[in-house]
Amino acid sequence: MQLEITAEAFDGSITNLNIYIDNEAAESLTSPPYIYTLIGKSLEMGDHTIKVIATDDKSENSFDEIQISLSTTIKDADGNTYRTLKIGDQWWTAENLRTTKYNDGTPIPLKSSSSAWEASFAGAYCWYENDKNTYKDTYGALYNWYAVETEKLCPQGWHVPKNGEWLKLRNYLSANGHKDTEGNALKTTTGWYNDGNGTDDYSFSGIPSGYRNHKGTFGAGGAYADWWTSSEQISTSAWAIDLIYGQAGILQGGGYKECGYSVRCIKN
Structure with a gap:
């Protein structure tokens, strides 16, 4: 990132400029021009405080403080780029995963026919x-849970969220002005059946990408958003998170591991 900080006094009386990032000294300038440029500094994604203290020739200080929030994009093994965003203290991808490879470069089998999908008890995807x-x-791709189970679906440094991480997101939304409307806060403002659109308050872009059931039948495009969690429910099923047209909340459910659901990633 590039951020330029300039200090200038009309009477030329500045003698020292100190810059602090997150309360740690970053730079001390003792001669003009008093310009500090933040380029390529190692700042993690998230919120940061930059404080600038200028000292004049009478040893008097004046200061200014700004808040910055860093976001980024990430790439999967196919080279697809994803926007990311921060909600509470969690970093999420703002798009559904669409990779056709695991993060080690191994291809994920594409299973198109209903019979091939139903018979898949290893990782697979479809459109x-x-x-x-x-x-x-x-919509991105639809993956069965066996692909999730490999722990190699998301880009390095990211993972498919556990059930508890999704519930943490729901609790954050509930506590910050969206009680009982958490799902609407994540839904896109267009694309939902029967005017069931949301407000997308956090640019999460929860799009109704539908699903593929364990028999290979597609359904609910435009009406449902179903995301896998990485948490197993019982030996034949795993937890999933649902947004549904006409319902304002975030629903917690489950699905057969052979079902095809969308996937979001969360930062490690």
């Missing part, structure tokens, strides 16, 4: 309605 051209860039 909604088997229509890549229409749905890849909007």
Whole structure:
């Protein structure tokens, strides 16, 4: 990132400029020009406080303080780029995953036919309605839970959220002005069936990408958003998180491991 801080006195009386980032000294300038440029500094994603203290020739101080929030994009093994965003103290991808490879470069098997999908007891993916051209860039891919179970779906440094991490997000939204409307706060403002759109207050872009059931049948595009968690429910199913048109909250459910759901990633 690039951020330039300039201190200038009309009477030329500045003798020292000290810059602090998150209460730690970053730079001390003792001669003009009093310009500090933050380029390529190692700042992690998140909120940071930059404080600037200028000292004049009478040893009097004046200061200013700014808050910055750093976000970034990440890439998967296919080279697809994803926006990220911070909600509370969690960093999320703001788009559904659409990689066709695990993060070690291994291809994920594409299972298009219903019979092949139903018979898959290892990691697999597909596109909604088997229509890549229409749905890849909007809905992303649908993955069975066996792909999630590999722990290699998300880019390095990120992972498929556990059930508890999704519930932490729901609790944060509930406590910050969205009690009982947590789902609406995440839904996109367009694309939902029967005017069931949300407010997308955090740019999470919860799009109704539908699902593929364990028999290989597609459904609910435009009406449901179903995301896998990495948490197993019982031997045949795993926890999932749902947004549904006509319902304002975030629902917690489960699905057979052979089902195809969307995936979001959360930062380690």
